């Protein structure tokens with residue numbers, strides 16, 4: 004086992020990793036920017052190193068500073084958390100070259116999954132269903148239109164280098180096609196420096212279903228079931244739950260088996276997520292693989308009882324996975340992300356000082372947060388304040404616990420998404436499990452406090 008782990012992150016995930024390290028008896032090193040001097044991750048770590056000014060590009064994204072901090076503090080491993088350098092192949096490579104274990108997959112595995120076309124091809128090669136589409140980038144609008152007619156409208160044009168919905172355009176019919184194609188191409192060019200686009204069949208109201216994967220160096224790969232992350236806004240997940248109301252035991256078996264096969268195809272090591280789109284007709288398709296621990300990982304931890312962060316650390320140190328198959332599921336789990344944002348103002352960030360912080364609690368309630376009374380939310384990073392995770396014997400109990408938790412969660416001083424999340428929990432469509440990736444576009448009434 005490692006002796007000392009540097010956590011190359013901040014906020015709630017840095018605290019989450021420190022907890023796992025303490026349970027394993029491993030020493031910890033926090034790194035922090037000048038804006039995070041007063042943060043809890045700095046206080047809770049055994050050692051800490053300031054790595055630069057507030058902007059992430061000058062601190063949390065500076066590879067040489069993080070490596071230097073690890074060397075100075077004598078860390079033998081680095082946990083990247085999520086975001087920042089978590090899916091940066093060059094960082095994983097630099098760690099290896101510096102004799103520091105990167106707690107995650109290999110640089111090569113990060114690279115294959117980071118490129119959309121290569122990820123798609125790797126999955127297709129082992130029979131994981133992919134959305135019908137062009138095998139690679141298309142040359143020009145005429146060739147693309149011809150292909151679109153073959154697979155049938157509507158189609159979606161996506162940037163090959165894309166992500167986060169940038170450079171993505173839907174064409175409902177042949178008449179729209181050329182215009183959408185040009186728009187996607189120029190958006191791709193300005194956002195990613197490459198105008199390469201490909202064409203796929205457009206799924207009208209898919210659910211976003213993702214499978215949690217764990218792999219070790221001995222060829223063991225398992226899945227721990229799905230998370231339904233359909234409630235999103237502009238590709239930001241807001242609510243996640245498991246099991247999905249749309250996934251039957253047979254479908255879980257098929258999707259889980261496909262996910263494991265996909266991960267095995269690249270000898271995947273560590274925690275990873277296979278993101279899929281699930282159509283109303285029960286067909287599922289690979290979308291992308293995330294090669295990191297995810298924000299919503301607690302949903303799976305609570306549902307299965309497996310500590311995903313400890314497993315990540317164990318397998319990175321050369322141990323075998325401590326779980327060999329999916330444990331019995333413990334009812335139902337829902338997670339709400341509480342952000343310092345104003346839903347009435349387009350989810351504009353609302354940084355500032357937290358004057359009152361009173362957390363929810365009780366049976367089946369877990370809170371992952373780095374916030375405390377008197378903490379100042381800096382304007383430089385993402386606006387996640389806390390994750391409320393509620394478990395129940397069934398979905399109605401988990402949902403009711405979430406409603407009570409949100410009602411009793413008091414944050415004063417900054418505007419938060421708590422009232423918005425409470426309205427979603429009370430929405431009849433959400434309660435019926437009738438959601439898809441366009442749910443919030445339709446239910447715009449949820450954005451504002453009723454008069």
Ligand code: MV4
Nearest residue numbers: 134159166167168203204205206211235238440
């Ligand atoms: C799609 C799709 C429908 N059909 N592809 C959004 C992010 C990017 N990684 C892929 N995305 C989508 N691709 C086809 N062929 C719908 C989306 C999509 C979406 C996917 C998951 C979660 C939320 C979403 C919101 C809008 C669109």
